[in-house]
Every structure is written in structure tokens, then in C-alpha cells.
Amino acid sequence: MGDIKKTVIVTGGAGLVGPSLIELLLPKYRVVSLDNYFTGTEKNHIEGATYIKGHIKDIAKLLANETPAIIFHLGEYSRVEQSFDDVEFVWESNVAGTFRVLEYWRKLNQSGKKCKLVYAGSSTKFADGGRGRNQSPYAWTKASNTELVNSYGEWFDLPYAITYFYNGYGPRELSEGPYASVIGRFKKQYLAGEPLTVVSPGTQRRNFTHVEDLALGLLMAGEKGRGDGYGLGSPESFTILEIANMFGGKIEMLPMRMGNRTESVIDTSRAEKEFGWKPKHTVREYIESLKHGK
Numbered sequence: 001m002g003d004i005k006k007t008v009i010v011t012g013g014a015g016l017v018g019p020s021l022i023e024l025l026l027p028k029y030r031v032v033s034l035d036n037y038f039t040g041t042e043k044n045h046i047e048g049a050t051y052i053k054g055h056i057k058d059i060a061k062l063l064a065n066e067t068p069a070i071i072f073h074l075g076e077y078s079r080v081e082q083s084f085d086d087v088e089f090v091w092e093s094n095v096a097g098t099f100r101v102l103e104y105w106r107k108l109n110q111s112g113k114k115c116k117l118v119y120a121g122s123s124t125k126f127a128d129g130g131r132g133r134n135q136s137p138y139a140w141t142k143a144s145n146t147e148l149v150n151s152y153g154e155w156f157d158l159p160y161a162i163t164y165f166y167n168g169y170g171p172r173e174l175s176e177g178p179y180a181s182v183i184g185r186f187k188k189q190y191l192a193g194e195p196l197t198v199v200s201p202g203t204q205r206r207n208f209t210h211v212e213d214l215a216l217g218l219l220m221a222g223e224k225g226r227g228d229g230y231g232l233g234s235p236e237s238f239t240i241l242e243i244a245n246m247f248g249g250k251i252e253m254l255p256m257r258m259g260n261r262t263e264s265v266i267d268t269s270r271a272e273k274e275f276g277w278k279p280k281h282t283v284r285e286y287i288e289s290l291k292h293g294k
């Protein structure tokens with residue numbers, strides 16, 4: 001008889017990064033996703049995982065019968081500029097909801113069931129000399145949550161690891177609607193022969209990082225990480241105009257938007273040193289493959 005697989009929970013398992021993580025986890029673990037399908041979609045389901053539909057604030061009720069070894073907490077409101085319009089959603093998910101996830105994690109451990117939390121933090125915390133953390137409702141909640149996770153770890157002696165993502169991109173990104181990502185939108189515009197719309201000034205720089213690289217870093221943090229500071233990002237940075245030019249074609253400039261940071265500071269040294277993590281993909285190759293219809 002084979003060993004019984006340990007259970008892990010992935011909140012936000014039907015979004016952009018979640019499915020790549022689930023693909024990596026499935027050979028080894030039983031995976032349960034909790035997602036409310038706010039930006040996620042059933043098209044992103046991976047065969048073999050169990051999907052529960054619901055808001056993370058209801059995690060204690062919805063996942064009452066689970067005994068996870070790891071909770072990968074990705075299921076939060078996750079858009080920077082749009083968060084000004086959606087501030088109530090942001091609060092419900094990233095403040096009220098995440099508090100419930102942390103309580104679920106605390107109670108598991110305090111009832112003798114060892115469970116590690118891995119938090120999907122945002123590199124916006126480090127942008128623009130640290131001012132990035134307060135530049136939007138989204139960034140504020142993400143930075144505050146990293147502090148709350150650290151404090152829970154200390155107050156209640158709980159195991160955790162905090163990762164920080166730099167601009168994720170990959171095959172499941174949204175290409176239309178208010179929550180589309182920049183590369184998703186460029187891809188759709190390019191393939192339709194339309195001008196690429198670049199938010200001014202276009203010189204804002206990002207370390208675009210493939211979701212498979214983010215997923216591998218998350219898995220390593222889940223299995224080996226301890227504490228704060230696992231930056232996961234590609235070392236190369238590009239401005240949005242440079243990304244648009246990799247596609248080619250006409251560019252149309254859009255007005256500036258609030259919350260749009262200009263620079264980010266990247267530090268992936270801890271993940272590299274402790275896990276040997278290094279990104280395998282480059283955004284240039286990815287864009288080339290999109291242009292050829294892949």
C-alpha cells in the first residue's frame with residue numbers, strides 16, 4: 001500500500017499563479033483549493049485537485065474537516081491600480097479574509113496539528129524606496145499582512161514563510177476586462193492588430209517573472225522556508241514601453257494612474273541561497289512565443 005499523501009491547501013487556486021503551484025504539488029500532496037472565482041476561473045482547474053468555492057473569510061467552516069500540512073495563501077484581491085475602485089472588496093478579502101486564514105492556521109497548530117503558512121506577499125512593499133507599500137489600498141494590505149503573519153508567527157510560535165512576488169506573467173493571465181494584466185492585454189491587442197495601450201509614463205520598470213518560477217519558489221518555501229524575506233523575481237527589469245516594443249506595432253499612451261509605482265528594488269538572495277532558486281524563464285522568450293501564436 002502506498003503512503004497516504006499529506007494535504008495542502010491553496011487559497012486562490014483558480015487564479016494565475018495557483019494552477020502552476022497545484023501542478024507542482026499534485027504528484028506529492030493531496031491539494032484542496034479554496035477560491036471565490038473573483039478573478040479565478042474553472043478553466044484553470046487542474047485535474048486531481050479538489051476545488052471548494054467560497055470566500056477565504058469562511059475558511060474555518062468550509063475547510064473544517066481538513067488537516068493541512070501547509071496552507072499556501074494566494075487567495076486575496078490582487079490588483080494595484082484597480083484597488084482604488086474596489087476598496088471594499090480589498091478590505092473584505094485582504095484584511096477580514098486573511099485574518100480568518102491566520103486564525104484557521106493558529107487554531108490548527110494550537111490543537112496539535114502542525115501546519116505551515118506560506119504567504120504570497122507583494123514586492124510593491126519595496127518599491128520607490130519603501131513608499132510603494134502605501135501607494136494603493138492593495139499594496140497597503142499586502143504589506144500589512146506580511147507584518148501580521150510575522151507577528152502571528154512570533155506571538156503564537158507558528159511555522160511560516162513569506163514570499164514576495166515580482167510581476168507574474170504566464171499562460172493563464174487575463175487578457176480582457178478590468179482585471180487584465182499588462183502582458184495579457186498586449187497579447188490580445190497585438191494578435192488583433194490593434195495599438196498596444198501603455199499607461200503613462202511607460203517608463204515604470206518591472207521584474208516580470210514567469211508563474212512557473214513563482215510556483216517553484218512557493219513550493220520550496222513551503223517545504224524548506226522559515227520566516228520572512230523570500231523574494232521571487234526575475235533579475236532583468238524592463239519598462240512597460242520596452243515590453244510593448246518586444247511585441248512591436250503601434251503604441252497608444254493612456255493617462256497616468258494612481259498607485260502606479262515607478263521602480264522596484266529586487267532582492268532574491270535568500271531564496272537563491274537557501275533553496276538554490278533561480279528563474280528559468282525570460283519574458284522576452286515568452287513574448288516571442290505569444291507572437292507566434294503559442
Ligand SMILES: NC(=O)c1ccc[n+]([C@@H]2O[C@H](COP(=O)([O-])OP(=O)(O)OC[C@H]3O[C@@H](n4cnc5c(N)ncnc54)[C@H](O)[C@@H]3O)[C@@H](O)[C@H]2O)c1
Nearest residue numbers: 012014015016017036038039040056075078093165167168
Ligand atoms: N501576479 C503577480 O504579479 C503578483 C505579485 C505580487 C503578489 N501577488 C500575490 O500572489 C497571489 C496570487 O496572485 P495571482 O497573480 O495568481 O492573482 P489572481 O487574481 O490571478 O489570483 C487570485 C485568486 O484568488 C481568488 N480570490 C480573490 N479573493 C478571494 C477571496 N476573498 N476568497 C477566495 N478566493 C479569492 C481569485 O478568484 C483568484 O483565483 C495574490 O495574493 C497576489 O496578491 C501576485
